[in-house]
Amino acid sequence: MGEVYRAHDTNLGREVAIKVLPSDLADNPDALARFEREARAVAQLSHPNILAIYDFGRQGKTAYAVMELLEGETLRARLEHGALPARKAVDLAVQMAEGLAAAHEKGIVHRDLKPENVFVTHEGRAKLLDFGLAKGGVSALANSGKTLTTPPEGATGPGVVMGTVGYMSPEQVRGLPADARSDIFSFGAVLYEMLTGVRAFGRETGAESMAAILKEEPPEIAVTGSALSPALQRIVQHCLEKKPGERFQSARDIAFALQALSGSAVASGPSAAHGRGRARLWLAAVAVAAALGVATVASYRTGKKVGLHSVAEISFHQMSFRPQAIFQAAFAPDGETIVYSAALEGNVPELFTIGPGSPEPRPLGLPKTHLLSISSKGELAVLTHARFLNHRLFTGTLARVSLGGTAPREILEDVRQADWSPDGSELAIIRVANDKDRLEYPIGKVLYETAGYLSDLRVSPRGDAIALFEHPRRWDDRGSVIVVDRAGRRIVLSGDYWGEEGLAWAPTGDEVLFTASTEGSAQILYGVDLSGHRRVALASAGGLTMHDVSRSGRWLVTRDDSGGGISALVPGARAERDLSWLDNSLRPFLSQDGSILLFGDQSVAAGPNYQVCLRKTDGGPVVRLGEGDVWGLSPDGKWAIAILYTPPQLVLYPTGPGETRRLPRGDLQA
Template structure:
């Protein structure tokens, strides 16, 4: 069978591990042994919270002639098989288990690795109902070869795959039809098995059962599982159809991916959570409660855009029939377009770098000229007005993030930054709301009495909540905080604020009323960004395929490589020798709380350090700074190797960024106190004592300390890089720097600073001499495929300037009009 498992101590990293010593038959077949090593290494690349980590492989003899073994993380819990011995599992818990398994499978499938022997014995339930998938890659390898020629078959013949050294290896009840028929299989085999496992969790009986293996395989090929009990369907509406979709006989009829399955399961959890009450408020227990959901199927829709690239601002024209939008197609700058849904061609309305902000009922457009990305999903430009049919824009005000026409068609509300605070103004200059975080998607209500917007908890990410402010500045938060929010509109009757958001899975469309009662309007297995809702009830939305990619450039040309791990790989630090990078995953792959990783720049597998979002690496590369939770009020010191994490006391600070002083014992923290703008603090690691040393109003969300520890570099209230002495003496602007330029790092001697500007391609990286302000071009960077890319997001460089890691946001948009949602 699987051999014996031992508890062992890794003396090098001071941790307990599990060592699985595999059967002697495996060691005696060199072809199978080589395949075992290859696949075990592949399994070792899987670093996901729901997959058992593989640390090492080896042999009990130094020359490799002994028994092969595999070193895994030590898990303490019970298998799902043991749980099932007590009977069916409550629906909500069973679906939560299945959702975790689906997420783990999605991560493995993304790496080209399928399990092919998923069963309750291979699922471990840990404390807190955390699920781990065991033995990835082993099931296939433990089967004898398909033929004497050693062909590396995907499945292996059934008769031989059922037994090994006299024991059952693959339980027939969870095999897919293609496995039973000895046909090639892929990741959809795992989806079939998970559907069968979920059925068994809910009912306490196997989906495909019988007194013998042959009977069970016949049931897999010819029968369907018995219907779920009525009480199960009532507790989790729609779960039966999801299981049926998983266990379709043909792989093409199943879910396309485990990610799609995870999303569908998350919707069922949302439905079942809402069933006891028809109306709950966002304030209840700090969670969003969603009313009963039925995902609309076959809604009338039309695709509006067919080109490759990113859609920006978009609105219906006043008659609700045509669409105006800004888009950056095929790697070009954003430009204005007009189209009629159903027409494959769009007509250009203006020059490059012009985006749409709003359309008045009179047909006049508010546009942003010289629009540029400033990072963290925010853009700035010159606010201007122009006719909807095209023509020269009339410029009004620079530095505006967003704008929206009042229903009177004449006045504009704007969002912009002043003094380090994000502000909503109406009219321009009159502040209705301000925050050290950020605001987006400002939209007047149908009667003009309120403005709905997304209130973001921090700069640099799109976590936020749906909020309204009236004309007297009274603010009301309507929804809970979601980990991703994009786009706001009002329902046709003006009674609900509609927004796109997610906490787990893909962004869906929600609607919330003035009392905070939230309902889901539309959920699909893709990220949605809401653009507009017409008075007639049509919805304009964009389906986003988006990723954050990270690349590394070493001292030589051959050192360049793609280090993207999951879907949102954002580099946060690089070791002094350029051998490792610190990054976080805050997209779908990172989970609800996000995940912090360390990875070798040689392309070796990433190591997950823990939950949260990362800030920076310690000077010696031994520690990472991270924050767990959307509020960013807790700072964690996380070891990059052996050791225990610890919490750094920060009091009531709301943290935007943290970097290290060279001594490794002091932190430079960019943060804000309640009700105040952000500033720089010096924090002692040992005592937690903090001392502010800059003015309030620091505008951007990064800061870097000089090599001698005497200065910190940050953006002043005018958005220009400024050098702040740590002793609190007078600051001085960095001569030669341009507004909004981002720092990459200090030179090793501290006599120069490297910078770049967001929103341009190719990206020019400059060296600015501190003494003279002279700028010298240091490097040019451009992704191989610039479609959907607007520049790089962040970059981190070694002190000697020889190694660099940078990341860039890439998105591909498809815009649709959808009828029938309202």
């Protein structure tokens, strides 16, 4: 309700949206009350998945609210093109659940959750809109018979119906009081539609939809043609239980359940040819564990001056003892205490600290928080509401918190990485803007942009330059070590690595220490000076990742054991079958009948352009089809599509007899 205008905030120099109550409703006490309720409800909330409100007031007879300007489209507009890919739907659903959880924790129930009230930004951020029913109010059926609006506040009570037909909970249909579990039912209806492209309770009339909500179950997801994992289907069904007590009891629980699907398949494989079961596919945490590595040993280097010691002089001290994914670690200013973000399972980060003489990690009480950097003053830069992207990378809301604090102060949304200036007064950040990765230092001043992606930024000890990795292709961690000064001048120090993750400056500021590999996933620790002269600082039988260097010159590294595997439950089988090959099998695709598996090999043996591989799911031998990064299998199972990166080229490989086809390149860019 209300008209929305784009405007410019001259005080803060930002674009905003102004929502104005139309003049024909300005004298309507009911409409004005609802407008004010929405403004007050949103103003109570501060969460990256809820539309922010900056101001509210009246100018004469005109009521207005100044809000965050969003660029993208509503979920309804996106669903006009059909169901979303399962992984995208789950990603958006997690964000929606987290936004609902934040509202529910403030005692606010949305009461009108539907695709029209979910906005998806160009960056993939879900935003909950329109809390116009959030404070209650009576609703009456509109002329269409499907949309409900709110009459006067204070008229709520038994028998009052409010919400939108098709997404209301059974208790809303009956006019009973609605609590947070009512939103969970509506959430389930929206998630069902995202996954299937069909409304869960869509009927020809509003009355029929309301009857269906009360008495009928939505069609089985399998009947709609959507092949989803049983775990995901159970989550949807659990949200849509008719009795509130039988649903999820909190939106936070839903977010947790959906995140537990990370690293495993959210889409099941096709049905068997003779109906002997469903071929289901798991990535065995490939997308998480193989990319991140399973960090098992944290150690540091002792010495008088970094860069002047032989390997024989290096000694190690083991700091952690449990296998886990360690995403980022750093020394506190004392050079002894270590803070790190990690997950024992999955990819939901949590902060831990290890102190001198205490081998047991201590959680800091900051779940779903990812460490970025520690300042010279002992202040942490972190990501709250952190969402895993790839490798060791997350996106979330940049925040600052003192070591030992439990209340991060949020600064900026949609940030990926950050590092402090030497004096701890400024931050350098990496974030996406206009589909490009952007390096800013300080925040707001753009130093460099790229169409690939940037990672592992570290500000020099003098604060005059930033060292980081530049990767030509999104989430392919091959690339170069670069330095960008405060004037935006870029210098490539060292390049052409198979993979690179982990970087830090030497305390003297004359060398960058980084971990990278020239082939395979086992990284070596290198040092490169500002003239581009590279040396091997430390080689290991296992892979290493550099995290930090203390002011006294000690190194903080993790020893990584990583790999990728594929398991499948094929038609007629009683147990999963390991269909992995070598040590890094990725990107699996099943044929329609579940008999053929297409996958990519990214092991050392695959070579720099990777390999497209094929094997039967009965465990038969692997057939190499050719070079490339696998992207799909045709519906008839006769063709595999892959991309070659140098130069960019789409290739079709026959899975049986036939000739390879190279598709016209056009303006293809990898």
